[in-house]
Amino acid sequence: MTTISDPHLRLVRPVEPLTPQGCAECLRIGSAWVHLRLCLTCGHVGCCDSSPLRHARAHAHAIGHPVVQSFEPGEDWRWCYVDEVYV
Structure with missing residues (x-):
């Protein structure tokens, strides 16, 4: 996997997952998910x-x-939703 330097990486912070048991919104509404992503600015799952x-x-x-x-x-990859690239 190729990574690039992305200006949005300046928003990355040390975070703890806010809902380590799963997607915050899906847990709240009782929906299912396929895979999970961790926001590297605030810890949202x-x-x-x-x-x-x-x-x-x-x-x-x-x-x-x-x-x-x-x-x-x-898995240890990161993704930028703005630039649609692995970072």
Whole structure:
């Protein structure tokens, strides 16, 4: 996987997952998810674009926190929703 330098990486902070048990919004409404993403600015846990409600992307665009990391065991990649690239 190729990564690039992304200006949005300046928004990355040390975070703890706010809802380590799953997607915050899906847990609240009782919806299912496919995979989880961790916001690297605030610790929000949201569901991926393959999930029915795409809460991680919605959070990134609504709140302005563009960089997420996979919250799946064994995965360590990061994604920028603004530039649509691995970072």
